[in-house]
Amino acid sequence: MAELTRDEDNLVRELSSQAKSLAMRDKRNLAYYDGVNRLTHLGISVPPKMQVLEVVVNWPRVVVEAIGERSDVKTIRRGGALGADEDLLELFDANNLAAQMVMFNRDKHVFGRAFLSVGSNEDDPDFPLITVESPREMSVKVDRRSRRITAAFKQVQEPGSVLGQMQTFGVLYLPNTTIWLSREGGGWKVEDRDQHGLGRVPVIMALNRQRTGMWTGRSEMADVIPISDAAVRTLTNLQLGLEAAALPRKWVIGASENDFVDREGNPITKWESYFSSVWALANENAKIGQMPGADLSGFHDTAYLYGRLAASVTGFPASYFGHVTGNPPQEGAIRAEEARLVKTVERSNGESGKALAWALDTAERFRTNEWPAGNRTVVEWHDPGTPTVAQRADALQKMAGGVPILSREGAWDEMGWSEPRMQRERERFEMQDADPAIQALMTKVDGLG
Known part of the structure; x- marks a missing residue:
């Protein structure tokens, strides 16, 4: 079996080193998202008999999930086209990307970066595989001038042939070649090569809160983690106080x-x-x-203070962090309170949408052997704001002076219907127009009205 060339071996070493440098940060972020970052990590000493009182305030997960819950793909189209692109939607559905993008966005917000890979599908060549890759397994080299990935390396561990032992495998992605590797005796052995001749690395990266000259992104949880740690200390001390002094x-x-x-x-x-x-x-x-008994209200006030601080640094409504008022806010107040959250989601969707569009274009290249003309694929997202349809419709009607301003399909689009839902309605209208019995029945119903 052929070995790696010197340049390929150097790339594997460089990208493996990059992955190791990010491993500790990734592990810490994952622990905060999962809510398993124990108090020993925060420098709090708790007697062994009292460890059952440990409290973990999982506000980092609240931040990640609140953004992800508002990030739903609406449709995909080519730039300049009025309707959805059926070919791209077929690719989207064939790869179950509606569910895959949930993981993609979650990775981006937890680790600060997320990856999609594109490859040929031996079972169905008409639908190339688009896969979400773990940021903990993938590392990339970026050309700063062109802002393109010039090499990517994926390293995974799987159970080996010997029970209890793990085998390390790797995949080196290059612009014209994909190389599958296995780890043996401290070195890498080439298992297979795919000379795809794509001209570009079939790995797409999205960065969260990217900054100039930095290609690792920033976790969306970063701002709330210190506040969450402080709340953990407060509530754990409250638990201790309940047991020791409250009665x-x-x-x-x-x-x-x-x-x-x-x-x-x-x-x-x-x-x-x-x-x-x-x-x-x-x-x-x-x-x-x-x-x-001891008065523990000070702990309550401190916990509420941390909740308000978390709301201020994230831009989320304070209710997300436990600050609930007696009377629920009205529609307008809800929209106003969510302004920063909505803008955060819109910008995040813009980053993810570009990555998804590029992955779909790359899959089109695999399928047709031709690159789509220009960077024209557009991913549209559902409105991330809390729906207040009545308020929006009333405002539009007043601005138009009572004159109808929407077509039938425009109204469907405003209602947030997906393309399959709109297509079903088109077919129903066609059936209605083609069947005289249905037309007569509708005329009769209108007359009764």
Whole structure:
């Protein structure tokens, strides 16, 4: 089996080193998203018997999921076209990208970067494979001038032939070649080569909050993580306070342990005597009193403060972080409160949409052996704002002075219908127009009205 060339080997080493440099940061971000970043990582010392009281405030996941929940692809079209492109929608559906893009956006917001790869489909050549790749497994080299990926390397571990052992595999993506590798004896062995002659690396990257000269992106959770850590400390201390000081404490003077007995003279355990509602001691010199429990409202106020801080740095409504008012806001207030969140989602969708469009164009190249003309594929997204259809319709009608301003299909588009849904309605209207019986029935219904 052929070996890697010197240049290919150098690329593998360089990209493997890049992946290792990001591994610790990626592991930390994943732990925060999953809510498993324990208090020991935050520098809090908790006695072993009290570790069950640890609290993890998973606001980082709230941030990621709140953006992802508002990122739904509406349709895909070619620039300048009025309707959706059927070929691109077929590619989109064949690769189940409606579900795959959920993972893509989640990776982008958790790790700061996300990847799509495109490859030939041996089972169905008409539908090349478009796959979401893990940022923890993929590393890329970018040409800063052209802003294109010039090489990409994917490294994965899978169970080997020997039980309990893991085998390392790799894929090196180059502009005209894809090389499959396996790790043996500290080196890489070439398993297969695909001379696809694409001219470009079939790996597409999207960066979250990209900055000039930086090609790793930034986690969307970065701003809220320190505040979440502070809330964790506060709520864990609150838990400790509930156990140690919140309940009123009783005191006894002039009694001995032998005085705590039941009717048969058997000793009563300390916890049973502590939690009983009435105490009676035969010792006439004994006195019983109670000290008030600790006031823990300061912990509550501090937790609410952190929630408001989280809302301020993320631009999310404060209700996302536990600050709930008694009366629900009206439609206009909801839209106003979500202004920054909506703009964040729109910009995120723009980044993801460009990556998806480029992946679809690359798949078209695999399918037709020709690149689509220009960078003209457009991904449209559903409105990320909370729907307030009545308010929007009323405003449009007032601006038009009561004159109809939308066609039938324009109204469907405003209602947010998908292309398949609109196509079903077109077919129903065609059936209605073609069938005289249906026309007569509709005329009769109109007359009754």
